[in-house]
Amino acid sequence: MKTPLKLLLCHHGTGGALAAEALAYELAVPGTTTVVHCLVVPEFWAGMQGDDWLNNASTRDAFGNYLEGMLEADARRELAAVASRCQERGLACEPVMRLGNPAETVLAVAGEVGADLVVIGSPRRKGEEGLRSRMELETLVRGLQCPLLIAPHP
DSSP states (O other): OOSSSSSEEEEOHHHHHHHHHHHHHHHHHHOEEEEEEEEEEEEEGTTTTTTTTTHHHHHHHHHHHHHHHHHHHHHHHHHHHHHHHHHHHHEEEEEEEEEEEHHHHHHHHHHHHSSSEEEOOOOOTOOOSSOOOOHHHHHHHHHHHOEEEOOOOO
């Protein structure tokens, strides 16, 4: 495999994402490869207000603002952590954070940055902690204009 100049790393902090990150570092060449760290916040978080248990508008708005702030803080921490680890390895890093459908967003970002390779983690195993937002692999595979590499489960 040729050295990727633009390696799109899909990473959101799970065990599978960490395995994808480790694999990306094995493939990247310092001074040559730019790691584009794509963190997608699944679209089901948009408008999350707790309507099922909050009973007035101001409480719903306050909760929505709190939740949005927490999601953004978590995402920014993850982006900063990957950028720091790239810097330690002498790799350029471009962070990208988007809200949307994971597969469609990765396709869009891959096209925008001109990715040579996309690296993702394996799906979470049953019983593991975390949200069950799934990457639609068929959508991703059919739409990508570059190779896709799925890191084995850690």
